[in-house]
Amino acid sequence: MSIDQERQSIEAMLGHLSDRVTDLQGAIESRPTPLNEEEKRWVRIAIQREAQSIEFRKAVISKTMSALLWSAIVAAAGFAWTVVQTYAQNHGWKP
Numbered sequence: 554m555s556i557d558q559e560r561q562s563i564e565a566m567l568g569h570l571s572d573r574v575t576d577l578q579g580a581i582e583s584r585p586t587p588l589n590e591e592e593k594r595w596v597r598i599a600i601q602r603e604a605q606s607i608e609f610r611k612a613v614i615s616k617t618m619s620a621l622l623w624s625a626i627v628a629a630a631g632f633a634w635t636v637v638q639t640y641a642q643n644h645g646w647k648p
Contacts (some may be wrong), residue, residue: 588596
């Protein structure tokens with residue numbers, strides 16, 4: 554094998570190696586970086602806040618529905634008392 558052939562062979566291998574290094578650098582740059590401790594802590598806090606927010610919304614809805622139910626019960630009782638009172642007054646009861 555002549556020196557020129559060896560040089561061409563080495564240049565071809567180096568070219569291939571250079572392309573491979575470029576491909577690997579692109580793969581490394583496109584790979585997501587792992588989070589550091591501060592970022593992990595922030596993500597945990599964000600998840601915890603969202604969970605608390607969901608629980609708070611559930612509690613507000615539950616309390617609102619309870620209040621509406623009690624309001625309906627009180628309104629029905631007031632209406633029933635008015636009906637009973639009117640019936641009694643129309644049938645001889647004098648307050």
